[in-house]
Amino acid sequence: MVLIDNHTHVISTDTVRYPTSPIGGRQSQWSQTRPVNIDGLVRALDDAEIDKAVVVQASTVYGHDNRYVVEAVRTHPDRFIGVYSIDAPAPDAVERIKYWQGQGLTGFRLFTTGTTMPGQADWLGHRDSYPAWAYAEEQGIPVCLQMTIQGLPVLRGLLERFPGVRVLLDHCARPDLSDGRPYRHAKDLFDMAGHPGVHLKLTHRALGAAQRGASTAADFLADLVAAYGANRIAWGSNFPAAEGTPADLLAQAREAASDLSAADQEMIFGGSTAAFYTPVTTVGGPRA
Numbered sequence: 001m002v003l004i005d006n007h008t009h010v011i012s013t014d015t016v017r018y019p020t021s022p023i024g025g026r027q028s029q030w031s032q033t034r035p036v037n038i039d040g041l042v043r044a045l046d047d048a049e050i051d052k053a054v055v056v057q058a059s060t061v062y063g064h065d066n067r068y069v070v071e072a073v074r075t076h077p078d079r080f081i082g083v084y085s086i087d088a089p090a091p092d093a094v095e096r097i098k099y100w101q102g103q104g105l106t107g108f109r110l111f112t113t114g115t116t117m118p119g120q121a122d123w124l125g126h127r128d129s130y131p132a133w134a135y136a137e138e139q140g141i142p143v144c145l146q147m148t149i150q151g152l153p154v155l156r157g158l159l160e161r162f163p164g165v166r167v168l169l170d171h172c173a174r175p176d177l178s179d180g181r182p183y184r185h186a187k188d189l190f191d192m193a194g195h196p197g198v199h200l201k202l203t204h205r206a207l208g209a210a211q212r213g214a215s216t217a218a219d220f221l222a223d224l225v226a227a228y229g230a231n232r233i234a235w236g237s238n239f240p241a242a243e244g245t246p247a248d249l250l251a252q253a254r255e256a257a258s259d260l261s262a263a264d265q266e267m268i269f270g271g272s273t274a275a276f277y278t279p280v281t282t283v284g285g286p287r288a
Helices: 029-033 040-049 067-075 095-103 127-137 149-161 183-193 203-207 218-230 246-256 262-276
Strands: 004-009 052-054 080-085 110-112 143-146 165-171 198-202 234-235 280-282 283-287
Touching: 004 040, 004 234, 004 246, 040 052, 040 067, 040 246, 052 067, 067 080, 095 127, 127 149, 149 183, 183 218, 198 203, 198 218, 198 262, 203 218, 203 246, 203 280, 218 234, 218 246, 234 262
Parallel strands: 004 052, 052 080, 080 110, 110 143, 143 165, 165 198, 198 234
Antiparallel strands: 280 283
16 A cells, blocks of 8 residues: 555744745644654654655645745655645736646645634635636646535535536535534535545544544544545645644554455545546646
8 A cells, every 4th residue: 555645734944934924814833833844744754654745835834835845845756745825816826826836736725714714714716716716627736625614515616617626625624523423414515525526635633523422433434435435535644733643643544444445445545645636637638
């Protein structure tokens, strides 16, 4: 099995070259108390025997300045896939997509909620963001979404307008799973499986939610696989935002997924990520 961590972050020790400029104006607590730079991430992945990782822009540290993610990918091109952040409704959004793709990054992230920005931002789905979505669809560029389950109706509208876009929902869109099967509180999440481009990122947040109340991680994962297929579910550690090492977080996720078939586990812990971040190929050739 090739292990790929779908969700990691890096924080530079050089605050002059890489000054903070967090989305929402407030830096996340985790990035101040347990920052990990590029070398530290490589060591942590080595310790966990993880082959590759997706480095996701630390939006609550650098905002839309993705240069440190670029440095990570350029330093370790065989190890890292880079995901950048953009301001989708901005007039120059498409130009920024072209720029960061040209810097060697693969796919963008839209940050609409988080520890420093609770709730669901109301700009997701604004018509000013349509050019970014249209360009992502045209070029086969994957989109990572940090959002809440309350934003899924808006996302559904976007995917009806741009059905060819592949999206990956951070933390499974932060569902409430406490009611247990059949997970009526998370109905919108399971309903999104009807859109073939929707993929889910299985992190410590999603697994934690799956073990509250009447829910169990085994039930939740079994139902997710039944709805989406393992090829649309990808594990990510969220290191170092999540407490613990990648080795610890991987062990926890593997335990939660232990009832799944070996083939499903292989997809969730590597295969799905490899496929999601592979450029789409069309008659005219590959689209990055």
